[in-house]
Amino acid sequence: MTTQVIILNGGSSSGKSGIVRCLQAELPNPWLAFGVDSFVDSMPAKMRASDAGIEIAADGRVSVGADFRALEAAWVEGIVAMARAGARVIVDDVFLGGAASQQRWQKALGGLSVLWVGVRCESAVAAGREVARGDRVQGMAASQADVVHQGVTYDLEVDTAHAESLACARTIAARVN
Amino acid sequence: MTTQVIILNGGSSSGKSGIVRCLQAELPNPWLAFGVDSFVDSMPAKMRASDAGIEIAADGRVSVGADFRALEAAWVEGIVAMARAGARVIVDDVFLGGAASQQRWQKALGGLSVLWVGVRCESAVAAGREVARGDRVQGMAASQADVVHQGVTYDLEVDTAHAESLACARTIAARVN
């Protein structure tokens, strides 16, 4: 069955975006890429520092409120609709709720053919890359590295602490039908 | 009837993005914002300089190919699905095809309640702002300023050559139900 959606899940600074760009370069057909970062960018600026929206604490912990969840649910429906309409879609997300986050996607995805990819990066390495990026609140990477994978099931996993983005992308691309 | 989607159409450097950010700040409810720029960012980099994707000539003229059109159609379906799922959505687009571009949106939007907004900016002013931005190919603004409005019908029009972004946003917000 032809793969219609690729979903990458991993913590902040685990290397998802680099893999996505390599996947778009390597895969012969054009794939659209969306992710939690572009979703947050689509929200009003005032929601990026509010109880009802999304807040990033000084220690890097992220909390989201009711408005965020409601808009996110509609955004997920929209991304899935793009795939149903024929676009090949890559999504990178951070499953802050672990298995519950995956179930939200699964429910929306219905019968679509999905490749689930876990993007692993050990906490200390991700925390170091967070320093190197320079544009993230310190602590996000460490706080998310493990919890986002709890209870989540994958078709394959890649580990960016031990393989380059391009190599990870090629491993994933080999599983795309 | 409650407004579900706001669509802003205007040429490059006509000031759409600034109005969108002001609308998100002014409107009491949270609105998601998407646009042709974020759509192009979601495409593979290799499509940004290809016949089948999108090409920007040295004189600023933009041409799009078959792959672009196919992915755009799916993207439009997805944006509309977000609105159907309950998200309030602002879209900023550049109707390179004028009335034909509007008809593509209208067909996808079905019975949703839409506010159509024309963002005008006289060609010479937009061309000057293109220089001030510094990140656009010179000529895009002038080549698009008029053609994107040909045959398009609006609920209201704003003119950024004669009003600030925030004032334009307030004019639009007053028409949102």
Add this chain to the structure above:
Amino acid sequence: MTTQVIILNGGSSSGKSGIVRCLQAELPNPWLAFGVDSFVDSMPAKMRASDAGIEIAADGRVSVGADFRALEAAWVEGIVAMARAGARVIVDDVFLGGAASQQRWQKALGGLSVLWVGVRCESAVAAGREVARGDRVQGMAASQADVVHQGVTYDLEVDTAHAESLACARTIAARVN
């Protein structure tokens, strides 16, 4: 006497950057552009939220500490040295200290030929443009609009609330020898 340095002073969101890019496009010779934003970007990330570095309060007020002042003084020396070495240089700055800020530049500039430009933008207009930019703490524009000009003397002033960036740049360019 040939103009060697152009210094633009104005509050946040008064439109300095757009004028600088237009000046670089309009002036026949190549001019390098530096400013307080690129200076802040050159500092360690940890100085951007520290007593000794630079802090932006929730109401947009900016305060700078001893480390910031020491590095800034060295940065000013360096910018002036580029001009002495033959580069034409445009600087955009925010004179938080008004006349005292200008005196610091004057002392470093020595006998160089400088064109001093005040970039005015009435507080309410700048505050609206701050909303339209979407990436600034609300309140910076209003808190800086007037104080940065107190006691400062100029060769000419431009007003971005009543003229486009390109027009302001042409007014300035006409005064460059």
Add this chain to the structure above:
Amino acid sequence: MTTQVIILNGGSSSGKSGIVRCLQAELPNPWLAFGVDSFVDSMPAKMRASDAGIEIAADGRVSVGADFRALEAAWVEGIVAMARAGARVIVDDVFLGGAASQQRWQKALGGLSVLWVGVRCESAVAAGREVARGDRVQGMAASQADVVHQGVTYDLEVDTAHAESLACARTIAARVN
């Protein structure tokens, strides 16, 4: 003797910027960071695609002209002047001219205490990271990986293909007096 300037030399996508940000985070004193990317950003947009300025060919090869060289010489003088004025300065550069590029810096640096660092990354790895970045012309990394080190002498070298940015930064920081 107290280290006053740290100069990192390496090809495009070799990982210089990440090391710089880690150095700024790790070093106890505040260090300013400048580099060839910020220098190019300070030039007029029109010089970024001109014979006299800087051109990037479709295969990623970079060529620079007379205006670029003249402005670069003045910029180097300015960076050195910042260090003389007391700022600790980190520079990341791409020695397109190999030993000749180093000699230009050495001549300007005079008696300052400099730590010379080579940032190595094997060509294939850098080319892969160029794909992952998505914002560079493909081919720059491969065309620069080796030539920028020809004839250049270093106090130490780091290899980002085999060590994380933070680890490289710590190796360098241990050599800063």
